[in-house]
Amino acid sequence: MVLIPEKKGVVLSRIPGTAIPFAHTVFGASAFILALLIGCYGHYYQIVKNGVAGYPEEWFPSVSATTGDWFPERNVCQILIALASGPRLALCYLWYLLIIRKVGSNDGSSTTAYAKFLFANDVVRTVACGGWVYVTSNDSHDFHDVAMIVYLLCTIPHVVGTIKSAPPNPKAEKYRRIFGYTFFGALIPMVHFFIQHNFHRVPGAYTYYAFFEWSLIISDLGFDAVCMIDFEALEFRVVDVSSETTKSQYEVGSGALGHSELKTLGGSSVSKMVSLLERIKGRDAISFAADVYLGFIFWSMLTSLPLMIWYFPLWHMGLSGYELFLFCNLTVGFLGFDNLRNLVDRSKGTVHLMSLVGVLSYKILDPAYRLMAVAMGVSLSLMAWVTTLYGQRHQNGRAEGGVLTLALGLILHNVLKQAWWANNPIWPIMNATNGGQNKLGLFIGVLAAVQVMLRKEPHLNETKSIDAPRKGAEDNESWVKGAIGAGGFLFCMHNMFTEAATISRWSVGGYPNTGPMPATGGFMVIVAMAGGLALSSRRRFVTSWIWYGVGSFGLTILHFFEGNVGFIGGLIFTVWVLSLFPTLIRAVSQQSPGRTFLVTMLVYNFLALASVWTVAYAFVPVGVWMRERTDLVLMAMQACLFVGLQNARVNSWTQVSETTRSRTAFSTTRLLAKVALVGLMGLSFLICLSRLPRSAPQPYHPEHKLITAGIWTIHFAIDNDMWNSEIRMRDAIRDLELDVIGLLESDLQRMIMGNRDLTQFLAEDLNMYADYGPGPTKHTWGCTMLSKFPIKRSSHHLLPSPKGELACAIHATLDVYGEEVDVIVSHNGQEEDFRDRQLQTTELGRIMRESNNPFLFLGYVVTLPGPGNEIYELLMDGGRMHDIEPTDSDRWCEYLAFRGVKRIGYARISHGGITDTEIQAGKYQLLDATAKAHSRELDGHHRSLSLTDFKNLASYEQIPEDGVPKGMRYPSMFYGEGVRNHRFHVHDRPLYYA
Structure with missing residues (x-):
C-alpha cells in the first residue's frame, strides 16, 4: 500500500x-x-x-x-x-x-x-x-x-x-x-x-x-x-507525486482504504508516540535510569547474601550459625509502624544511599564483617523498595513504574552477569584483582541515590486523600494470599532467573545432548525475560488459568527433560514467570507492608532453605526429608504462585482510578521501559557474539602426542579469604598446560553459590571444550571436565549413595589425536559413609573395566592408597587401572590412574590458597603403532588377564628430568617458591618415568 x-x-x-x-x-x-x-x-x-x-x-x-x-x-x-x-x-x-x-x-x-x-x-x-x-x-x-x-x-x-x-x-x-x-x-x-x-x-x-x-x-x-x-x-501502486504536494495531503491509496482510515492504521499510534517523546524530558529519563540501577543494586546484594553465608558452613562442614543472616530481610516487618514507614518514605534516597554499605563491603577483609555489611545493605534496600511500592499503591502509573524499574534492574543484573561470565562485577566477593568493578558500581549507585534524594515526589501523608484504601483491599484473606504469592515469586526469581545461564544448566545432558551453550542460551533467556515483561500488560491473559497451565507445563519439561527439549520448556516457563512480575508485586504492594512483606519474606526464606536442603541434606538436621526433592520445592513454589494469582485475579489492577499525573507517569515509564528492554536485549546480543569461540581448541604439545591431565577440588570457586577465585584457577590451569582437567565441587548454579558458573569462564578463556556434568537438578556438588580435545560423547552418572551425599561422575570419550580415549571425572562420598563409598567405587570400577579404549581416571575417592585398603583396591584392581604412583602414600582423596597409554610424568602442585586441596597432574602419551600392536591392555584384553599379570604390565622405573624431551616436561616456574603460591610439593619436584 x-x-x-x-x-x-x-x-x-x-x-x-x-x-x-x-x-x-x-x-x-x-x-x-x-x-x-x-x-x-x-x-x-x-x-x-x-x-x-x-x-x-x-x-x-x-x-x-x-x-x-x-x-x-x-x-x-x-x-x-x-x-x-x-x-x-x-x-x-x-x-x-x-x-x-x-x-x-x-x-x-x-x-x-x-x-x-x-x-x-x-x-x-x-x-x-x-x-x-x-x-x-x-x-x-x-x-x-x-x-x-x-x-x-x-x-x-x-x-x-x-x-x-x-x-x-x-x-x-x-x-x-x-x-x-x-x-x-x-x-x-x-x-x-x-x-x-x-x-x-x-x-x-x-x-x-x-x-x-x-x-x-x-x-x-x-x-x-x-x-x-x-x-x-488489493492493488499496490507506484505514484509520482508532484514536488509542491505536502505530506499532510497524502492518503492511503490501495483502493480499499480512505483518508479517514489512516488514523486506524497507525496514525493515532504514531502521534501518541511523538507526543510521549516530546513530553519526556531529560530528568524523566535520568530518574528512570536511577530507579533501574537501584533495582540492579537490590538484586546484586540479595543474590550475594546467600553466597557469602555459604562460605562459613563450607569451611565448617556443617551449620555455622551465620545462616541466621538469611533472615535479615525480616526487618521489613518494622514497616508496620507508621512513623518508621513515613520516615523511610520521606528519606528513600538516604536509605538507598545507606544500603550501599553492601556494595562498599568489598573493602572489608574479614569475611564475617563483610557478611554483616551485606546483610545490612539488603535490609535497607528492601525497606526502601517496599516503601516505594506501598507509597504508590493507588496510583497505577507510578506503582507500575516502580515495579517495572525493579524488573528491569533484574534483567540488567542478568545482562551484566552475562558479560562477566556469571559473576556480578559489584559483588563483595569481587575486587580489582579478579575482575570486579566495585568502585564504578558504587559511584553510580551514589549518583542514583542522590538523584532520588533530589527528586520531588508526593509522600505517604500527602497522598492519603487520593489513596484511601478501596473496600475489601485489606481483608485477611487478601493480604495473606498476596504475601504467599509474592514470597513464592521472589524465590522463583532468585533461584532461577538471577543468572541467564541457569536454565541451560538445569537442562544440561551428556554429549551431544547438552542443550545450548551458556552464551547463546543466556541470550535466549534474556530475550524470553524481556518478552514476558512486555506481555505483562495483558493482565487478564497473564492471570488466566490457561496461562498458568502453560507455565507449569514449561517447568515440567525443564525439570524432566535434558538438552534442547528441556531448554525450550525453560524458555516457556521464563516468559510465563516474567509476565507475572507487575501483577503479583502490585497486588501485594496494596496491602499493609509490615505484616504482608514479613510473611512474604518468611515464605521466601522457607523455600530458599528447602532448596538448599535438597543437596546439603547430609550436613543439616532432618535433611533426609528433603534429600533430592527439588520436585517438592518446585511444587511448593507453583502452589504459592497459584495462590498469588488467585488473589491477583480478584484484587489487583481493578476499581482504581488514576489521576492525570499518574497516567502521564504511566505512559512515560512504559515508553522508557520499552526502550530499555530493546537496549538490554541488544547489549546481550553483542555480549553473546563477543563470546562465541573464534577457533577450535588445540592441545599444548601435539608434536609429542602428549596428554597432560589433572584433578582439582576447587571449593565452589570461593578462596580461603572469601574472594572469587576463577581468574587464579585459570592462571594455574594455563601455566600447568593441562589438556584435560577434572574440577570437583563445581556446580555453582544454586542460590547458595550465587547462581554462578565457573565452567563457562574457564572453557571460554582457556579455549577448551567443557562438560558441565550432572546439572543442579541432580543434587550433587558437581564435577566438570575441561578438555583441549573434542568430546565425542559423554554420559553423566549418579553413583549409588543409599545414605550419604550423592556422588557424581562424568564418563567421556575424547578424540585424542584421532584416537578414542576414555576419561572419568568423579567425586565420591565422604569418610563417614563407608557403604556409599564401597558401592560408588564398585560402579566406577565396572565402567572402567568394561571399556576397550585407553583410559584415564581423574577422581576424588576417600581412601588411603595401597594394598589392604578395600576402596583403593576396588578402584584400581576392580577397574583394571594402574595407579600413577603406587608408592605415593601421602594421599587421601585425589587419585590419578591410567590404562592403555604411556605414563610420562606425575606432579603434585599446592593449592595456592584457592582451596584446601592440591592439584594433581599426570602426563601421558599415546602408544605408537608398534607398542599398540603389542599392548595387552587394549581391545578388552585387560579383562582376560589375571590381576597379577595385569599389574605387571606397568613399569614404574623413574628417570631424571633431563632424560625427558623439553616439550614433555612440567613448567619450571613451579619449582622452589613457585608462582602465585603454586609450587611442586610433597615430592618437591615432578616424577618422570621410562
Missing part, C-alpha cells in the same frame, strides 16, 4: 496484491528445490552421509546437509533466500495493516497491541530463518541451533495468530489449517527419528527424519502462500 497525493499524481505502475506473497513463495521454494537438485547431482553420497551411517542405509539428505555443506548448492540457496527476504518482510507489515483494518475502531487499543506483537514475532522469525540458513552447523553449531529453536518457537504464534486474525475467507482458512496441522503434526515423528538417530544411533533413522524435515519446509511455504487468496482484492 502506497501513499498518493490527495489532488494529483501520476500512477507509474500497478501491482496486483498477490505479487508479494507469490514472490516470497517462488523465491523460497526455488531456494530449497534447486539446492536439493544440485546437491543430489553433485554431492549425493556426501550429503546423505552423517555421523552414524552413509549410503545405502541413509539415502535421502536432510535440509541442513543440502543447504549448508557444499558449493554451489549452499550459495544458490542463500542467494534465493536473500531475494525472498524482502517480500517476506513486506508480507509481515501488510498483514499488520490488514489486522487493524479488519477490526477498525471496535477494539482498537487491544487489537493494535496484538497486531504489533504478531508483527514483531514475524520479523524475529524471519531474522531467525536467516540465522539458520546463513550460519550453518559447520560454521557455528550453537548459533545454528539457537536460530532454529527461535524460528520454531516463533512459528507457534505466527501460525495461531495468522489463523485467528485472518479476514473471513473459508477457502483461505481451510488451506491454512491444513498446512498448520501438517507442520505441527510432522514435529512429533521428526523428534522421534531424531532421537533414534542422535541418541540410539540407528542407521537409516536420519533419512526418515529428513522426510519430515522437508515436509516442514513445504508446509511453511504453503501456509504463507495462502496470503495470495487474502490479497486478491
Whole structure:
C-alpha cells in the first residue's frame, strides 16, 4: 500500500496484491528445490552421509546437509533466500495493516497491541530463518541451533495468530489449517527419528527424519502462500507525486482504504508516540535510569547474601550459625509502624544511599564483617523498595513504574552477569584483582541515590486523600494470599532467573545432548525475560488459568527433560514467570507492608532453605526429608504462585482510578521501559557474539602426542579469604598446560553459590571444550571436565549413595589425536559413609573395566592408597587401572590412574590458597603403532588377564628430568617458591618415568 497525493499524481505502475506473497513463495521454494537438485547431482553420497551411517542405509539428505555443506548448492540457496527476504518482510507489515483494518475502531487499543506483537514475532522469525540458513552447523553449531529453536518457537504464534486474525475467507482458512496441522503434526515423528538417530544411533533413522524435515519446509511455504487468496482484492501502486504536494495531503491509496482510515492504521499510534517523546524530558529519563540501577543494586546484594553465608558452613562442614543472616530481610516487618514507614518514605534516597554499605563491603577483609555489611545493605534496600511500592499503591502509573524499574534492574543484573561470565562485577566477593568493578558500581549507585534524594515526589501523608484504601483491599484473606504469592515469586526469581545461564544448566545432558551453550542460551533467556515483561500488560491473559497451565507445563519439561527439549520448556516457563512480575508485586504492594512483606519474606526464606536442603541434606538436621526433592520445592513454589494469582485475579489492577499525573507517569515509564528492554536485549546480543569461540581448541604439545591431565577440588570457586577465585584457577590451569582437567565441587548454579558458573569462564578463556556434568537438578556438588580435545560423547552418572551425599561422575570419550580415549571425572562420598563409598567405587570400577579404549581416571575417592585398603583396591584392581604412583602414600582423596597409554610424568602442585586441596597432574602419551600392536591392555584384553599379570604390565622405573624431551616436561616456574603460591610439593619436584 502506497501513499498518493490527495489532488494529483501520476500512477507509474500497478501491482496486483498477490505479487508479494507469490514472490516470497517462488523465491523460497526455488531456494530449497534447486539446492536439493544440485546437491543430489553433485554431492549425493556426501550429503546423505552423517555421523552414524552413509549410503545405502541413509539415502535421502536432510535440509541442513543440502543447504549448508557444499558449493554451489549452499550459495544458490542463500542467494534465493536473500531475494525472498524482502517480500517476506513486506508480507509481515501488510498483514499488520490488514489486522487493524479488519477490526477498525471496535477494539482498537487491544487489537493494535496484538497486531504489533504478531508483527514483531514475524520479523524475529524471519531474522531467525536467516540465522539458520546463513550460519550453518559447520560454521557455528550453537548459533545454528539457537536460530532454529527461535524460528520454531516463533512459528507457534505466527501460525495461531495468522489463523485467528485472518479476514473471513473459508477457502483461505481451510488451506491454512491444513498446512498448520501438517507442520505441527510432522514435529512429533521428526523428534522421534531424531532421537533414534542422535541418541540410539540407528542407521537409516536420519533419512526418515529428513522426510519430515522437508515436509516442514513445504508446509511453511504453503501456509504463507495462502496470503495470495487474502490479497486478491488489493492493488499496490507506484505514484509520482508532484514536488509542491505536502505530506499532510497524502492518503492511503490501495483502493480499499480512505483518508479517514489512516488514523486506524497507525496514525493515532504514531502521534501518541511523538507526543510521549516530546513530553519526556531529560530528568524523566535520568530518574528512570536511577530507579533501574537501584533495582540492579537490590538484586546484586540479595543474590550475594546467600553466597557469602555459604562460605562459613563450607569451611565448617556443617551449620555455622551465620545462616541466621538469611533472615535479615525480616526487618521489613518494622514497616508496620507508621512513623518508621513515613520516615523511610520521606528519606528513600538516604536509605538507598545507606544500603550501599553492601556494595562498599568489598573493602572489608574479614569475611564475617563483610557478611554483616551485606546483610545490612539488603535490609535497607528492601525497606526502601517496599516503601516505594506501598507509597504508590493507588496510583497505577507510578506503582507500575516502580515495579517495572525493579524488573528491569533484574534483567540488567542478568545482562551484566552475562558479560562477566556469571559473576556480578559489584559483588563483595569481587575486587580489582579478579575482575570486579566495585568502585564504578558504587559511584553510580551514589549518583542514583542522590538523584532520588533530589527528586520531588508526593509522600505517604500527602497522598492519603487520593489513596484511601478501596473496600475489601485489606481483608485477611487478601493480604495473606498476596504475601504467599509474592514470597513464592521472589524465590522463583532468585533461584532461577538471577543468572541467564541457569536454565541451560538445569537442562544440561551428556554429549551431544547438552542443550545450548551458556552464551547463546543466556541470550535466549534474556530475550524470553524481556518478552514476558512486555506481555505483562495483558493482565487478564497473564492471570488466566490457561496461562498458568502453560507455565507449569514449561517447568515440567525443564525439570524432566535434558538438552534442547528441556531448554525450550525453560524458555516457556521464563516468559510465563516474567509476565507475572507487575501483577503479583502490585497486588501485594496494596496491602499493609509490615505484616504482608514479613510473611512474604518468611515464605521466601522457607523455600530458599528447602532448596538448599535438597543437596546439603547430609550436613543439616532432618535433611533426609528433603534429600533430592527439588520436585517438592518446585511444587511448593507453583502452589504459592497459584495462590498469588488467585488473589491477583480478584484484587489487583481493578476499581482504581488514576489521576492525570499518574497516567502521564504511566505512559512515560512504559515508553522508557520499552526502550530499555530493546537496549538490554541488544547489549546481550553483542555480549553473546563477543563470546562465541573464534577457533577450535588445540592441545599444548601435539608434536609429542602428549596428554597432560589433572584433578582439582576447587571449593565452589570461593578462596580461603572469601574472594572469587576463577581468574587464579585459570592462571594455574594455563601455566600447568593441562589438556584435560577434572574440577570437583563445581556446580555453582544454586542460590547458595550465587547462581554462578565457573565452567563457562574457564572453557571460554582457556579455549577448551567443557562438560558441565550432572546439572543442579541432580543434587550433587558437581564435577566438570575441561578438555583441549573434542568430546565425542559423554554420559553423566549418579553413583549409588543409599545414605550419604550423592556422588557424581562424568564418563567421556575424547578424540585424542584421532584416537578414542576414555576419561572419568568423579567425586565420591565422604569418610563417614563407608557403604556409599564401597558401592560408588564398585560402579566406577565396572565402567572402567568394561571399556576397550585407553583410559584415564581423574577422581576424588576417600581412601588411603595401597594394598589392604578395600576402596583403593576396588578402584584400581576392580577397574583394571594402574595407579600413577603406587608408592605415593601421602594421599587421601585425589587419585590419578591410567590404562592403555604411556605414563610420562606425575606432579603434585599446592593449592595456592584457592582451596584446601592440591592439584594433581599426570602426563601421558599415546602408544605408537608398534607398542599398540603389542599392548595387552587394549581391545578388552585387560579383562582376560589375571590381576597379577595385569599389574605387571606397568613399569614404574623413574628417570631424571633431563632424560625427558623439553616439550614433555612440567613448567619450571613451579619449582622452589613457585608462582602465585603454586609450587611442586610433597615430592618437591615432578616424577618422570621410562
